[in-house]
Amino acid sequence: MKVYIETYGCQMNVSDSGKIVHLFANQDYQPTSDSRSADLIIINTCSVREKPELKLFSALGRYIPLKRQRPELVIAVGGCVAQQWGKKLLERCPGLDIVFGTHQLDSLPQLVAGVRRSQKPASSTDFLACPGGLEVMARPDPKAVNAMVTIMQGCDNFCSYCIVPYVRGREYSRPSSAIIEEVRKLAEAGIKEVMLLGQNVNSYGLKAPGEISFAELLGMVHEVEGIERIRFTTSHPKDMSDELISAFATLPKLCPSLHLPLQAGSDAVLKRMGRGYTAAVYLENVEKLRQVMPDVALTTDIIVGFPGESEADFQQTLMMLEKVGYDQIYSFKYSARPGTRAADYEDMIPDEEKRDRLARCQALQNKISQTLLLAQVGKVSEVLVTGPSKRGEGEWSGRTPESRIVNFPAPVSISTKVVAGDIYRVKIVEAFKHSLKGEVVA
Numbered sequence: 001m002k003v004y005i006e007t008y009g010c011q012m013n014v015s016d017s018g019k020i021v022h023l024f025a026n027q028d029y030q031p032t033s034d035s036r037s038a039d040l041i042i043i044n045t046c047s048v049r050e051k052p053e054l055k056l057f058s059a060l061g062r063y064i065p066l067k068r069q070r071p072e073l074v075i076a077v078g079g080c081v082a083q084q085w086g087k088k089l090l091e092r093c094p095g096l097d098i099v100f101g102t103h104q105l106d107s108l109p110q111l112v113a114g115v116r117r118s119q120k121p122a123s124s125t126d127f128l129a130c131p132g133g134l135e136v137m138a139r140p141d142p143k144a145v146n147a148m149v150t151i152m153q154g155c156d157n158f159c160s161y162c163i164v165p166y167v168r169g170r171e172y173s174r175p176s177s178a179i180i181e182e183v184r185k186l187a188e189a190g191i192k193e194v195m196l197l198g199q200n201v202n203s204y205g206l207k208a209p210g211e212i213s214f215a216e217l218l219g220m221v222h223e224v225e226g227i228e229r230i231r232f233t234t235s236h237p238k239d240m241s242d243e244l245i246s247a248f249a250t251l252p253k254l255c256p257s258l259h260l261p262l263q264a265g266s267d268a269v270l271k272r273m274g275r276g277y278t279a280a281v282y283l284e285n286v287e288k289l290r291q292v293m294p295d296v297a298l299t300t301d302i303i304v305g306f307p308g309e310s311e312a313d314f315q316q317t318l319m320m321l322e323k324v325g326y327d328q329i330y331s332f333k334y335s336a337r338p339g340t341r342a343a344d345y346e347d348m349i350p351d352e353e354k355r356d357r358l359a360r361c362q363a364l365q366n367k368i369s370q371t372l373l374l375a376q377v378g379k380v381s382e383v384l385v386t387g388p389s390k391r392g393e394g395e396w397s398g399r400t401p402e403s404r405i406v407n408f409p410a411p412v413s414i415s416t417k418v419v420a421g422d423i424y425r426v427k428i429v430e431a432f433k434h435s436l437k438g439e440v441v442a
């Protein structure tokens with residue numbers, strides 16, 4: 001049997017899809033990239049971006065007709081849109097067999113078996129005290145040098161624009177012992193770099209009585225032999241503890257790169273977003289981080305055109321981009337998520353204005369990113385090889401500790417020895433729009 005998985009959105013969904021592949025491998029399903037030959041099609045949805053339902057309905061419009069030729073085909077929809085719609089999605093989309101929620105990952109094989117037996121559609125979207133599937137460990141890709149490890153799920157912050165707490169449930173931290181065990185197994189399988197994942201990793205353990213803090217967890221991951229690099233995402237600026245900032249100074253495997261979502265530069269907008277910090281507090285955190293890691297590479301999320309955002313508010317966002325100097329930003333026009341507080345706010349910004357602000361925001365950031373990449377030329381960095389470069393030409397590709405992509409030719413003397421997972425000292429010789437070119441030094 002073959003399973004085809006289509007994944008939308010964030011890293012958490014990518015990680016969940018890896019777990020689903022693993023669960024079905026135990027049921028003798030092989031993954032396939034060809035939906036037409038699949039016995040099971042799973043769509044793992046995301047509702048963070050705009051118009052998520054449209055994307056899903058269009059995919060179902062492609063896949064449900066395949067049942068005419070393959071009546072045994074089972075189609076399942078999971079992730080945030082499935083969680084939001086529940087069994088109403090089955091009514092809306094005849095031909096869809098299964099709707100499974102964000103806490104029901106591990107029950108999916110039973111749901112599929114049940115549908116095959118009964119020939120009746122099924123849905124399961126209840127929230128559980130401990131989300132199902134968190135303890136499923138995806139089999140690492142034998143060629144991969146990095147892997148994601150989910151350390152917590154859900155969020156209690158309820159930012160006014162965000163749907164996550166409603167679709168991923170309340171914050172839940174996995175036991176640290178289970179996380180360390182997973183990291184050990186990944187290291188044994190040859191993984192060199194782990195990305196610790198969660199909706200708000202800095203609040204890891206805070207609501208789990210007796211559990212260690214996030215900074216302590218990083219310390220334990222740091223002890224795992226074979227792991228060379230540690231990253232994490234996503235952080236909330238209001239939860240950046242001094243303990244966590246000091247961890248960057250004391251744990252050399254902790255990479256000097258951090259995604260710290262700003263969202264907006266105006267305090268008035270931040271307040272309406274319910275973010276729990278001001279621009280000044282955010283800058284203070286950046287300052288503290290740069291004291292312990294002067295070269296830290298920062299990335300962020302920006303929402304432009306939030307309800308009530310004036311031109312002056314927007315200018316504050318642009319000022320923050322200049323002041324912080326992000327390597328990269330992920331910027332979006334505000335779009336209302338039904339069910340969130342901000343969806344009922346007044347003073348919606350016209351779409352044309354949002355588009356204009358987004359264009360100005362991205363134009364400024366492109367200049368900043370380019371300046372920062374150009375500043376790397378001449379520097380020597382340790383590059384963890386991830387595989388052959390997409391550019392071909394016999395080049396290799398990897399990432400610096402700051403997560404910048406570097407392509408470099410293998411020197412003739414060691415060309416047969418370069419393998420993914422190796423770390424090379426590489427001198428940066430050229431900067432492109434999104435990547436760097438380097439040469440291996442001694």
Ligand code: SF4
Pocket residue numbers: 155156157158159162163164165199200236
């Ligand atoms: S912190 Fe805010 S934006 Fe992030 S997941 Fe939680 S509610 Fe959403």
